[in-house]
Amino acid sequence: MLLHNANILVIDDDEDVLVALRLLLKSKVKEVVVNKNPNMLQSLMQAHKFDVVILDMNFNGLVNTGNEGIFWLNKIKKQDPNVAVILITAYGDIDLAIRSLKEGASDFIVKPWKNEKIVGTIKELLEKNKKRQPKKLPLDSEIKIIGDSDPMQDVFVKLKKVAPTDANILILGENGTGKDLIAKAIHENSLRKNMPFIKVDVGALTETLFESELFGYKKGAFTDAREDRKGRFEAANGGTLFLDEIGNITPRQQSRLLTVLQNRQVTPLGSNQAVAIDIRLICATNVPISELADEERFRKDLIYRINTVDITIPPLRDRGSDIALLANYFVTFYAEKYGKGTFTLTPDFIQKLKKHHFSGNVRELQYAIERAIIMAEQQTLAASDLTFSAIEQSHTPLLQNETNLDIVERNTILNVIEKNEGNISKSAKELGITRAALYRRLNKYEL
Template sequence: MQLKNASILVIDDDEDVLIAMRLLLKSKVKEVVVNKNPNTIQNLMKGQNFDLVILDMNFNGLVNTGNEGIFWLNRIKEDFPLVDVILFTAYADIDLAIRSLKQGASDFMIKPWKNEKLLTNITELLNKKSSGKPKKIKLESETQIVGESNSMQEVFMKVTKVAPTDANILILGENGTGKELIAQALHEQSHRSHMPFVKVDVGALTSSLFESELFGYKKGAFTDAREDRKGRFESAQGGTLFLDEIGNITLQQQARLLSVLQNRRVTPLGSNESIPIDIRLICATNLNMQHLSDEERFRKDLMYRINTVDILVPPLRDRERDIDLLADHFINQYAEKYGKDVPEMTPSFLKRLHSHSFPGNVRELQYALERAIIMCDGATMDADDLTFSAMEVEHNVSETHKISNLEELEKVTILKVIDKNNGNISKSAKELGLTRTALYRRLNKYDL
């Protein structure tokens, strides 16, 4: 990978270091994001793809271990094993350097650094990543999951690590990203793969159906209960229970679910006897962690129970290099389904494909390509053969227009305030209600 195409995250509690790193890297890389607080690392890295993290080794009391950098290095490598990490320290401690390299750091540098040396090391790391051509991970799943982008490789890596365990998994991601496919892959790679995989869209269950569907009922428990019926927990016995749209259930339903998960027993409606359950739980939601952390919306104790490990499935707009692979996959699939020869995608077709933002993600791409195969009569597919639903096109245009206007307004406002304060960043940041770091981040965003 070339340096100019790299996205780099810098974490250091010294604001002067952050400013210096930003000024050094701004003109040389695609994007540089800086932050003082290491507690933001997970959210920042879940929100976008970084090729490299530059991480300080000592923070002011955030983790009382004496070597905080090792702690945060382990957190990064646990969730994002493919991302390179360079550790920074003000102390030339050889033992600590060796330990950090053993823990997975890609390099170790001493403060104050030499700019040329740092840039050389970063360039070598990025080149090594490109030339090494690490083996692409493919999930062994009956339902093929396509993806060679870095973000999907991170997902595949995490799936292969956690699938053999009985850890409860929470899958996060927008609608249409393929959360159910990831859940199926987790089941198929687990030691429970020979047992049932049971899916329930709990977000669609009414309050009256929630308990009867999940926990079952005995004959006569209510008016229409004409016979005993197993609930989904009991049906998944020995296997995997997948609860989709878990973020949409009520607080009362959450309390009932929490009780079952804590006791590992269910009591069918109309019965006084509880039944022991042995299931692996996987949940999914299109809500983000911020919404799920709101205790007025979702119980924190239930969140801890279902979220031993979380997997974020990226939106299609963040995995552009996968679009051609997915298109080829779906075109072959639907050509076979409809008994047609596989048409060739022309440059105009691919250009139109890549110009769309896909708010409906992989599901939208799939349906668009099915329509294209149905309508295509020749040996090639041109841009005119590719149509998107009116609803998605309207969403795409309106969102782009809205973002453009908001960003332009913010950019103009920042320039006016900085000009008013004769270039004084501290005064400008205070007037804008931002920290200096936040203002620098916006200056970088708009390349000002």
């Protein structure tokens, strides 16, 4: 951010300091607000969006320990974690300076100051804040899709091109990469944004539920059909229908879906009357496109229908600097959610994140950060504060020469549960055992 666009707040009980800083900055920045009373901080910050707060360290005039400044610093950072705070005092105590920086201050200046020094410090902080701001989806969207890595920039470019069209989209990517966020962003930037956005996890629907959920039914169509009900296709009419986990539907379900997409109409269960539909279709799957192309698994004519344009979301391990960006975003989010103040991340904390494989991608990172915030005992997060769940730590591929049946079974169960994002019913079905049997095995292996 340029200096002339900045809004500055100065809090100091010395009238001379307020006058001096106001005169110094008023011609260089957009707005300077000065006040003698730190108790006005909350109301002032609610009324204005400040980029920098210049805060005195001592207010009572009796004991110049700096504790008052630390107290108000914490109040400021709790209300706005992103604002830069410069602490200013007549006492050049290095221990106090270090303490204030650990508590979240951006810099520390000793009275009397040089005007060039304080203006230069403000400029530097504004530039740092500008670089630190996460880059988001460059579209008209409230959805937070954060990333400035080259792979994500490629995704953003493609989204900007396809969102305003009515093309059917197939979103590809591993579990936890954010396919649902991409689908919502496409809808919010389309001509249908004021119409419904309906999401269906079709991979979790049985044969019977698939038709009743998607196409609807008439009263009396089956035992529990006590009234007419619209299906998801009708509910999405005029808007966007998002079919998640499309790669897991059966051949019969594929056939029924293809018929609807070709005819642009649905026939509710128990009815002979077709209903015309007007939807934009977005589908998503974690199944690689090469596997979908296998006709024994998926109909090619259906792929052509759902895949006018495909968008592949890169795994987190391929997104480089995005790991640190996302970590900082989630730290700020969960610190605010749990009322735990402002946190600083040490280099070894970030390094540990970057070395992790993140088989669960952004979702795994999100939960790891939430855990760290909840368990934190101080405001600086180090590598020792970062832990991963048992399933994440146990994510190791099966060794080709592994012959111990217990180890093979344990690893298979872990991989299937992770693939199904912790869904026990789906995991048990895929493993060919009952839920009760799967729970017994989880207890057996202490998972």
